[in-house]
Amino acid sequence: MAKSKSAYSVPGKIGKIERHIIVVWVDNEAGVLARIAGLFSGRGYNIESLAVAEVDKKKHISRITIVTEGTPQVIEQINLQLRKLVPVHKVADFKRTDKDILFRELALFKILANSKKQEKIKKICKKFNPVVLDKSQKSFVIQVTALRAEIDKLTLDLRRLGLISTSRTGAVAMTKGAKIFN
């Protein structure tokens, strides 16, 4: 289609896309996840991954970690729109490239392998805190924690070695040192 010159509904210049991690503290009440996810889908924002669990049993506060991509303007809007939601207490936002932030994802792999092959696989996973959770003659389940790209790579490698099932979490994040998100 020809490039349009209209005064209306013409997309403006698109800024540089950045990947951000957004951490949201919310009241753990019915529908809260739908509110957050609905805000993202309704306004056309991306969710690459999402991890959520209650972190304060007494106050019923859940911590949601969302990995998203967008232009600086979109990221700002995500922050401001999230803050408007009634059950949202606070929002922290940082770039994926931020050196002061720790990220981890957890993955479980089920692999068909005899004990000899199993040793080989453990070696491949060595850097990623491998824990064998289940073991049989023909198969085993191994848990690793690593960064997203590392798990992606690992999945490819393990596929050649009999990987039959993968289960992954979204990323969770925490600041380095003594300070906390504010």
Next chain:
Amino acid sequence: MPKLLSGAEIVFKSLEDQKVEYIFGYPGGAVLPIYDELKNHKSIKHILARHEQGAGHSAEGYARSSGKPGVLLVTSGPGATNAVTALTDAYMDSIPLVCISGQVPTHLIGTDAFQECDTTGITRPCTKHNWLVKDVNDLSRILHLAFEVATTGRPGPVLVDIPKDIQFKKGKYKFFKNTLKKKLNGKAIHKISNSELDKFINLIKKSSKPIFYTGGGVINSGPEASKYLRELVSLTGFPITSTLQGLGAYPGDDPQFLGMLGMHGTYEANNAMHDCDLMINIGARFDDRITGKVDEFSPGSKKIHVDIDPSSIGKNIKVDLAIVSDVTQLLRSLIKRFKEKNKNFANSNKQKTSKWWEQIEKWREKKSLNYNNSDKIIKPQYAVQRLYELTKNQDTFITTEVGQHQMWAAQHYKFNKPNRWMTSGGLGTMGYGLPAAIGVQIANPGRLVVDIAGEASVLMTMQEMSTAVQYRLPIKIFILNNEYMGMVRQWQELLHEKNYSESYTAALPDFVKLAESYGCVGIRAKTPDELDEKIKEMISIDKPVIFDCVVDKAENCFPMIPSGKPHNQMILGPEEEEEISDEGKVLV
């Protein structure tokens, strides 16, 4: 031990403590306990609509003309889904509504029970917040919180879904005040600093081509905001333009007022916005009907944006000075600070802006709202002008439907006070004006309330005439009848080679007879020379009136910024209509 109340009693106790006088609603199975309780609460009157959408728009009209939140009561399932259009409309135009909906009993939720729907799921994206009440002891807290959320910060609709068993169950009642953990959207949390005010004042002093661009935020902030706005505009001597929703905040007949801006705004307002060196946005949101092409929007100006909602700032347009604040608060502090140091600014600054005003006068000379009048056929613009002239001597409230008539009303009816103009701007809901007029009339008994309507729009909620008759609400439905969905027809003429696909309504009802069948009065005007007399007759009748004003079928709404053109090149009239590029046709 405190007395235990049923859920239904708690609903009314909460409404009483919130000083609610009117609820707009429609009964049904899942709200019967609440309706049963109505008889015990004489201070609250229920207005029975004919459709839940009508009830919702009436509640909006009530809220917009009174400044109080509108309350809506509907049943589960279709009752709630019918209210969705009104809730979305209120969400887009920032109107405080509290919708109470019935729900199937808690043990049936999730079983696809009769008249069950996921009400909180459906209304989540069109409310500021909603609640499904699962414990009767939460009910009073949630209801009071609902009122607080609806009216705090940027106002908007909320919904409380109450299962039928909760309405019967007994629980504790407590009046909760200010339970919101944080103030939504910045209201009251942001103290305006002197340095912000000084930056604001410096920009004002440096500017030689300034303009105020004001919106619905001024109206929503309360009548004081309009008072301060008038004072600031007069202190500075700057020109001012307004969005559709902001009309009435500043007097429409004042020489400093350039008229409405945007797609169908005046030539002077749009050109001034494009060429200014300082744009002062107070309570408007840089909507796409205002900015046009974002990349070419007012390229040479510094921009100040005052908004209560932080997410409105920087969403569409980058600004140089952003202030998150309620309009009244900001204007009060700004005027105080401004007056301390700048005595007689308007006069001493006159020279600096004199060239700018000369330029504005040149644009004004185009008289962009002019049209070719006729002595044989009523031109719709002429009808609105006559209506204005014949009603301006009294405190008149105008609502509209959506389309050409809405734009002509905005262009030709001059508003002098806030809360007198109720129109669906954000969502653009055809069928808004008639039920809205009902709500306006209820909030303003004894005042003249006119719905300037199109015949296509008004048929979408025509059943509400029955409501108007039942409650003796003498609203006037002033239909500019051109037998077409006029704005659709206009776009088809200009953009789709006059292929008037499905925009003509054959088999329209006879509106005079229709009025009679509802038990109100029908009037028809066909020629310009009988128009004045008939309008006077309409005003004098103390009953609801449907006025069928037969107008030119082919008239288009100008000026207009057409698709495919930059913002400062408007089409002024039919002589200037030209081919719009193929690329322009794909745009809305």
